[in-house]
Amino acid sequence: MRSRLEVLHALDRPEALITEASQQLGEDQQQVEAQFYLLLGLIEARRFQEAEEKARAFQKDLGLSSFFWLLKGYIALASDELKAAEASFLEGLKLDPQDADLLAYLGFVQGFLGDLRASQARFEALLRQDPLHTQGLSFMALVYGEVCHRPDLARQLLHRCLQINPQDATILSLLADFEALPWHKSRLLRQALAFNPFDRDARQSLKRLDSAYPRHAILAGVQLLLAILLHQLPLPTTYWMPVLLGSSCLQAVFLFRHNKHLPGFLLAGLLTFIFFPVQQIDLTRFFIAGGAGALLVLPCYGLHLLLSHFFTAKDKPS
Amino acid sequence: MNAFDLIPPLLRLLINHLLLLIWYLQLFLAFAGQLDWPVVPTLLLPLLLLVGVGFWMNWAFYYPRRKLLWVHLVGFFVGVLALAVHPAWVPVALLITLAAIAYPCHQCIRLQLPGHLQEADS
Numbered sequence: 001m002r003s004r005l006e007v008l009h010a011l012d013r014p015e016a017l018i019t020e021a022s023q024q025l026g027e028d029q030q031q032v033e034a035q036f037y038l039l040l041g042l043i044e045a046r047r048f049q050e051a052e053e054k055a056r057a058f059q060k061d062l063g064l065s066s067f068f069w070l071l072k073g074y075i076a077l078a079s080d081e082l083k084a085a086e087a088s089f090l091e092g093l094k095l096d097p098q099d100a101d102l103l104a105y106l107g108f109v110q111g112f113l114g115d116l117r118a119s120q121a122r123f124e125a126l127l128r129q130d131p132l133h134t135q136g137l138s139f140m141a142l143v144y145g146e147v148c149h150r151p152d153l154a155r156q157l158l159h160r161c162l163q164i165n166p167q168d169a170t171i172l173s174l175l176a177d178f179e180a181l182p183w184h185k186s187r188l189l190r191q192a193l194a195f196n197p198f199d200r201d202a203r204q205s206l207k208r209l210d211s212a213y214p215r216h217a218i219l220a221g222v223q224l225l226l227a228i229l230l231h232q233l234p235l236p237t238t239y240w241m242p243v244l245l246g247s248s249c250l251q252a253v254f255l256f257r258h259n260k261h262l263p264g265f266l267l268a269g270l271l272t273f274i275f276f277p278v279q280q281i282d283l284t285r286f287f288i289a290g291g292a293g294a295l296l297v298l299p300c301y302g303l304h305l306l307l308s309h310f311f312t313a314k315d316k317p318s
Numbered sequence: 319m320n321a322f323d324l325i326p327p328l329l330r331l332l333i334n335h336l337l338l339l340i341w342y343l344q345l346f347l348a349f350a351g352q353l354d355w356p357v358v359p360t361l362l363l364p365l366l367l368l369v370g371v372g373f374w375m376n377w378a379f380y381y382p383r384r385k386l387l388w389v390h391l392v393g394f395f396v397g398v399l400a401l402a403v404h405p406a407w408v409p410v411a412l413l414i415t416l417a418a419i420a421y422p423c424h425q426c427i428r429l430q431l432p433g434h435l436q437e438a439d440s
Contacts, residue, residue: 152319180322
């Protein structure tokens, strides 16, 4: 027979859980189960200030349970007080030195506090006891990836988590953070969103990755600097100018996929600097380059149409 | 591991040790001038040694900020001392700095995965 509090917790309704637990505590102050569920409800409702006060009040009754210290440390961690969280987890480990969750959280906190030796010892103890503890593995990955700057080790740990549970959306989006290449990142974020469509962080980072404008802006900046630099060097323009012209036209072709106005501006701006050294640029030369850009943009648009005709996935017969 | 993982640590190493690198290039310029050594190979020596040893210590071990501070302090003052005695002592100062970079401090743990995970991946 499950209690009402347990059912409310399982149904993930923190507000109802808080009112029910407060009601039961009104009847009997020392009721341990209601105290635990009140803390859990406050944590789930993300009311950490209140949860901290309650935890301090309940410490007299619950202080002999290692789970209470885990909750207290978690509340401190959520309020960004790493030292207080470490103290709570250490207190809990004194009561139960084998508690896997406490070991994982302690390793995590100590790692981010810079005590890598202790952190590594905690994680090793944890994995010796429970090699399938996914949360501990992901915490270890965070410490290795963020504190020690070793994304390769973090990826190995997260791949181990995915061997245990291939459908874990949190692990997939974490793995995306530690991948180096943007297309690997977006593939993993898409997988994570397939398993959990409500992950706002993953959706936002996917949107940022998918927007091509930053990449195009960087590319245009590099071409601009290259053009200015090559004009300053004593090189014949016949060699490098066609190359730079071709590359900026190619960029315009690919920019047409996202916007139909920007390629024109891009070409007009870049051609000014490709055709003339910076010292000679004035309004007349800018208009000359703009005219050349207006001529060049037409074949670019044609090439864009051709490419989009051949490289668009045609799943459905129309 | 892929090659792209090596680029951020290399850049971080160069930025973190920029002052030390410039300082030792200057010292070795004085050394080369004093002993009439060829300049470019003499300057390559501290560059390669500092970047090589520093990269290995940054990659395979944890390299805390406090150690970075101590490495800079030791490198600077040992260099000043060597220059004050005689520029011929500059390589000794470089060796002492390399020893400070390679020194295994309390937090400088070897970054590796527990045994069973390494076997699973290789």
